[in-house]
Amino acid sequence: MKKLEPLFRLLFVGLIGLGLGPVKQSEVRRVEIVIEGRTNRVQPQVSGLRDGLEELKYVEGKNLVLNLLQDDAPERLRSMLTAQIQRDKVDVIVALGVAETAIAKHVTQTIPIVFLPAGDPVQSGFVRSLARPETNLTGLTFFTDTENVGKQLEVFKDVVPSLRQVITISDGRQRSDANDRRQKRLKSIASHLGIELTEQSVRSPAEARELPLSWKPASGAGIFIVCSGLFRDLTSLASAATKDRMPLFGCNGFQVAEQQVLMTYAPDLYSIGYRGAGFVDRIFKGAMPQNLPVETPTKFDLVINRRIAAEIGLKIPPKMLLLADRVFD
DSSP states (O other): OGGGHHHHHHHHHHHHHTTOSSOOOOOOEEEEEEEESOOSSOOHHHHHHHHHHHHTTOOBTTTEEEEEEEESSHHHHHHHHHHHHHHSOOOEEEESSHHHHHHHHHHOSSSOEEEEEESOTTTTTSOSOSSOOOSSEEEEESOSSTHHHHHHHHHHHHHOTTOOEEEEEEETTOOOHHHHHHHHHHHHHHHHHTOEEEEEEESSHHHHHHGGGGOOOOTTEEEEEOOOGGGSOOHHHHHHHHHTTOOEEOSSHHHHHHSOOOEEEEOOHHHHHHHHHHHHHHHHTTOOGGGSOOBOOSOOEEEEEHHHHHHTTOOOOHHHHHHOSEEEO
16 A cells, blocks of 8 residues: 555646646635715616626635725715725726716726726726727726717607606716717707707705705606716605606616616616626736727616606506516506
8 A cells, every 4th residue: 555655646746737636725806896975775787796706706705805985075985995905905996987987097097997887988088999998997888979868868758758848967077078969969859859958967966966956847847867977876856856746867777666766768787787797807817908998888778667657647658668678666
């Protein structure tokens, strides 16, 4: 038996060399997720990102840390991210919107940043082009072009045929040529549809919550959100809109399902987060964000809350209910 021991040792060493022996413990990867605002609800992008990474064999508590940084004030969020980077080795920063991406970009020009999503990353100065970012940022957009916002208004009118007046609410912090083009597109489509537009902008979640105080409810009036991360939580706006029997167009299916928003026609944020996991995985494996093309939405989902429609006295055309991807009762 003793004569066989050297042979067993040789075989064991050979197995290790082939990767069949004791496995070296996986490196733990750390992702900081930057979220403007405070909410106890898990954001759809975060759920999608977590599920996508799990399918790629990244498990929280084993080889992955997902750390959420949340705050209403951009300056505090910037300080929190800076402190986290100084304290821990951060592999990737995930930013859940334009404001969050701007904060991350200000903090670091070296750590990879994945935006999930950004409205117009080229105009915002995050990337040189969608095909070749050439910076430490990449990710997914929310719109494919300025035509999208016009189509959203058209679908709003299809679901609410009585619309004659629409209050558009936009993020006043985002000033760019792309935003100006979107506003022009909205005006053009509104004129074609016989809708009178009233434009309002806000610069903070607190301002958005105070908007209902300035409304003058009228027959045929509705509210249209020009989407950005600032409008992540529409609960207060939706509650006031329902009370005043005004249809509200929101930014994603989560808001329709959970926040009493009447409807949306927009990319699915869970899917954006799920697709974002692929970016994070490639960066973990050595890819550089400047070489990863920015992706655009492949599909817009029509989501309707039929219960809210009943509460505001709206009869939705049957055709639109049949066309809807999801209907909540």
